[in-house]
Amino acid sequence: NASCATNCLAPFVKVEDEELGIVKGTMTTTHSYTGDQRLLDASHRDLSTGAAKAVSLVLPQLKGKLNGIALRVPTPNVSVVDLVVNVEKKGITAEDVNAAFRKAADGPLKSILAVCDVPLVSVDFRCTDVSSTIDFSLTMVMGDDMVKVVACQRVVDLAHLVAYKWPGVAAQGRGDLLEDF
Template sequence: MAIQVGINGFGRIGRLVFRASVANPNVEVTAINDPFIDPKYMAYMLRYDTVHGRFEGEVEAKEDAIVVNGKEVKVYACMNPSEIPWKDTGAEYIAEATGVFTTSEKCAAHFVGGAKKVVITAPAKDKETPMFVMGVNHDKYTKDMNVVSNASCTTNCLAPLAKVIHDKYGIAEGLMTTVHATTATQKTVDGPSKKDWRGGRGAAFNIIPSSTGAAKAVGVVIPELKGKLTGMAFRVPTADVSVVDLTVNLKTPTTMDDIKKTMKEAAESAQWKGIIGYTEDAVVSSDFITDPRTSIFDATAGIQLTDTFVKLVAWYDNEWGYSNKVLDLIEYMAKVDAR
């Protein structure tokens, strides 16, 4: 039987988690909660997507549900997660995609309605919530963990790359820059943004320097790299797909050719299947739209200054790749929980 999943928040990630679930026979979304979207509008937003194109399937709306490829998905409009009757639809694993409930304490409200586990689709705002990145530390999940975080899209790109490089050569220290596509928190034209003045500038007209905790978060999922990586972001006027630039000092001298060989072997291994990719083609960002992998190593974009000082580049669809990893984590959790 497919894993029964509920989605709280039908924004970019919520909708794409749903789309990804339709193509995944191991997962079935049985309920969606969003207090700001009615079923008719929900069906429309699922059917059409500016970046990923039309939904390949049938979608229709009912009074309190949407019907996708003949399967009914219950729709709720509760402001408080404790009010969502997840148990009525059999939803046990909840993708918490609102961006609002980002601590274990807040997510515990889902258990009132019958949910068993919650995956936050963002970095948690507390220190209690375990954070996982598929392929990196997901095997540390244990069945007593009820609320977990799937980290950020950027950490899902950086951590696999950092782990492969660190395991082979050792990372002494490093700096990361992500050139990141526009997201919903940005402004279409200049507007108020008290905490981040630059972030309030028009997204379509600017390259915007921004902070990111993605590099420091690698130290959480790879403890031996704690304090060895930090980073920043540049928000750019593209709709989707971002790229990580990881510049590191290595402990073991090597060549760029050997690094390429290491990354190619990783991409072809069972451990990193569906996570790490490898390309030697002259690619650009749009070539990775709707790519489910989260860290695609660009072998011809990296450079080397000395035998221990290198710049490495990896692409990721910050929407689709991440959404697929949310479901991969839920699948893994369900396997562990069933033991």
């Protein structure tokens, strides 16, 4: 049972693991409210996120290497994933990390992963057409083996899957991911 946080995390974790070699890491998602959540400040029955663990279902080499938490906030759209990992590759810079993301976004992960090198806020990502947008201004490297990456996410992929591919669901529209949502 994956979430939009998993859909955001998986593409950029794939790039980091392939380019840098993830040793271990932790993620925090600042997550928009969901249908079962109160909008007023109150506790939620589930304070965790399965996103970090669910990534290992599609990237099995990362099983047991990632963990995370969810901070739920009363905003209706756009959540953020903040990932900090220790990596095998030494002597890297934030520019090296961002270059790997740009290469993936322009190549094999085009239409899934995007990069942003201008200062924006979460609301600017509410109509994005990708699962994960890396905010280059927030990429950091500490020492020679710790990398922090922040990405904004949306859930159109999952909504499209449910609306057009799920057995027994009749949806309006033509089934085009970008035009119907």
